[in-house]
Amino acid sequence: MTDRLQSVDRLLERREAISDLGDALRLLIEHATATEAPTEELRRAAERIRQAAGPLGERIRERTEVAAADDLLGGVRMYNPVIGRGSALAPPVHVESSNGVAVGTCTLGLAYEGPPMYAHGGVSAMLLDQMLGHAVTSSGKPGMTVQLDTAYRKPVPLMTALRLTAEVSQVEGRRVTAVGAIATAERPDEVLVTATGLFVALRAEQAQRLFGPVMRPRAS
Numbered sequence: 001m002t003d004r005l006q007s008v009d010r011l012l013e014r015r016e017a018i019s020d021l022g023d024a025l026r027l028l029i030e031h032a033t034a035t036e037a038p039t040e041e042l043r044r045a046a047e048r049i050r051q052a053a054g055p056l057g058e059r060i061r062e063r064t065e066v067a068a069a070d071d072l073l074g075g076v077r078m079y080n081p082v083i084g085r086g087s088a089l090a091p092p093v094h095v096e097s098s099n100g101v102a103v104g105t106c107t108l109g110l111a112y113e114g115p116p117m118y119a120h121g122g123v124s125a126m127l128l129d130q131m132l133g134h135a136v137t138s139s140g141k142p143g144m145t146v147q148l149d150t151a152y153r154k155p156v157p158l159m160t161a162l163r164l165t166a167e168v169s170q171v172e173g174r175r176v177t178a179v180g181a182i183a184t185a186e187r188p189d190e191v192l193v194t195a196t197g198l199f200v201a202l203r204a205e206q207a208q209r210l211f212g213p214v215m216r217p218r219a220s
């Protein structure tokens with residue numbers, strides 16, 4: 001096997017391990033949010049979790065470093081808080097996108113609760129910001145969100161399969177507008193939340209100023 005294939009194998013193995021750890025963390029968060037276990041059990045669990053966290057903290061990256069398992073240009077972000085399979089914060093949303101259109105699926109657990117039984121409005125906005133970002137990126141003109149307007153029409157139920165959609169609606173020079181919505185998978189035509197986002201493609205000097213350290217090739 002060539003070195004390159006071996007390194008690809010190692011990368012895929014690492015991503016699989018990161019996803020596995022992400023799954024375990026999401027299970028932990030969901031159980032820790034839903035638990036009515038005895039108080040003593042909570043104290044024991046806190047101690048065991050601190051023990052598990054210790055070794056993970058022994059080798060950590062700086063803010064200016066991209067995770068070794070990520071591929072920025074290839075769109076792999078293992079710790080993104082919406083789509084990252086390694087992120088304890090991410091549902092995670094599974095997204096397919098092309099030509100300015102994105103479709104996502106996820107189910108939100110009790111950890112995302114705002115009003116009882118329903119998603120927090122900030123979570124819905126976060127999901128939609130990400131979805132709009134995918135639509136915009138897949139249109140070939142990636143940018144950063146400069147404005148996000150959300151309209152909450154009906155509450156988003158937890159523990160229910162959701163369907164998220166987004167599409168580019170307007171391109172004006174460096175400004176790209178995208179619109180998106182959240183519905184349940186069962187009733188995709190019943191809109192629960194909508195969003196309109198304005199994205200701005202960065203000028204070269206803006207990209208350098210904001211992302212300079214992570215744009216440099218990794219030292220091997």
Ligand SMILES: CCCCCCCCCCCC(=O)SCCNC(=O)CCNC(=O)[C@H](O)C(C)(C)COP(=O)(O)OP(=O)(O)OC[C@H]1O[C@@H](n2cnc3c(N)ncnc32)[C@H](O)[C@@H]1OP(=O)(O)O
Nearest residue numbers: 075076077129130133134137144145146147174175200206
């Ligand atoms: C995994 C793979 C897939 C990838 C999928 C990725 C999904 C990620 C989704 C998450 C996206 C995010 O959350 S991004 C994170 C949140 N966003 C941010 O932190 C952005 C913070 N904002 C900024 O740093 C700055 O605003 C910049 C650098 C974006 C733009 O700089 P600027 O100085 O404001 O704007 P400038 O370049 O001069 O001008 C750009 C044009 O946009 C206009 N403009 C700028 N802001 C606004 C505004 N709020 N409303 C209207 N118009 C605006 C200007 O008037 C100008 O128009 P004209 O003169 O040209 O006509």
